[in-house]
Amino acid sequence: MSNLLKVSLSPHIHGKETTQKLMFGVVIALIPALLTSIFFFGYGALIVTATSVASCILFEYLIVKFIIKKPLTINDGSALVTGLLLAFNLPSNIPVFIIVIGSFVSVAVAKMTFGGLGNNPFNPALVGRVFMLISFPVQMTSWPVPAGLNTGYTDAVTGATPLAIVKEGLKNGESLSQLMTQIPTPAQMFFGQMGGSMGEIAAMALLLGFIWLLYKKIITWHIPVSILATIVAFTGILWLVNPEKYADPLFHVLAGGILLGAIYMATDYVTSPMNPKAMLIYGCGIGMLTVIIRVWGAYPEGVSFAILIMNAFVPLLNTYIKPKRFGEEVKNG
Incomplete structure (x- = not known):
């Protein structure tokens, strides 16, 4: 028996x-x-x-x-x-x-x-x-300019990314309104008509993949949305304070690798928190660090550094931010 x-x-x-x-x-x-x-x-x-x-x-x-x-x-x-x-x-x-x-x-x-x-x-x-x-x-940092299917491998024409143009221009004393004439429009950036890495120029395609990941429940919304919301809020405040010095939130979302990082890199199962509350804190941290590096750091882009820094905090978040256990007694008063 x-x-x-x-x-x-x-x-x-x-x-x-x-x-x-x-x-x-x-x-x-x-x-x-x-x-x-x-x-x-x-x-x-x-x-x-x-x-x-x-x-x-x-x-x-x-x-x-x-x-x-x-x-x-x-x-x-x-x-x-x-x-x-x-x-x-x-x-x-x-x-x-x-x-x-x-x-x-x-x-x-x-x-x-x-x-x-x-x-x-x-x-x-x-x-x-x-x-x-x-x-x-x-x-x-030698970014090819999109030139179509017939673009060669070694003979591609290179150019600066929108983030690099803004970063360098502001450092040289140019106003943001002047710099915006040198970069693609939001619509062009959304559909990939800008220089950058292979994943940076595919905002529309990345969002389609995001919908698929949510539909298949491979990831949840907490990390991507908290990253994007933090970036929009942080850059929005800066833009309202001084629109000639700080770019608007839409620019920060579409330019660079924030969508790639928020949807596909930060949501990695192994290196991200396990519960929703910790995910939101983790995402907010990535968003804030990304903006800090982009605006005041040495590099035009800060997504990679921000995610790696917050990866280091994941064990701490998992340890101290835990969901309520089933059957756990709640103390009143």
Whole structure:
């Protein structure tokens, strides 16, 4: 009779979702943005994406197979997602060897060093991106201007991003009204007609992916909405105080990588909080840090740094901000 009873550790109820299913759901959400980047940047977008994805998968395979010597994990799709997200943070004309180095840092240093998926404290793709930005600043800030499907890989015409134009112009004493004549309109930025990384120029496509992720319940609204709301509120106050010095909220949302970061990078399961209240605090922190870096920092863009900084606070948020336990007694008075 005693053999009929099995005692095991929780969880005792398992859902239908698997890591592989969730990861490939994210891949599907990224397809519109990938197609948009190919449409605007041509062959370069394909080369960068293929190199990044292949390198991330290869490095994870080699490390698991020959160093860690555990069952292979490349089938779970996490290396594929890391490769895609890393590519989306890069210019479409960046040399292949730099992509390979960034992929190695993303997978080997930021992920596998800590034990693989589920153990890494920082978003792997962002660690790789920041490493590349610091190590190869010229190549990482030479942004191709969208020129269509026939755009070459090495001969693409480069130009400054809207954020860089505003940052440099304000530093040189120009007014914002003068600078706005040099950058694309909000409609052009929304549909991708501006310089930037492969993921920055696809606002409409990224939002389509966001709808898909919400529909499939792969992510919740808390982190993306809190990031965007904080940025809109913070930049809105600054804009009202001095519209000749601070850009309006719509510009900050459409220019740069805030949509990519808010929807796809900050919502990473491993490096983001586990409950809604902590998610809102986490998102607000990312939004505030992004604006602080953009407006007063040395770099025109601050999303990557903001997410990595808030990644470090996730264990603290998970420890001290917890949902009420089922059956927990509430003290009155």
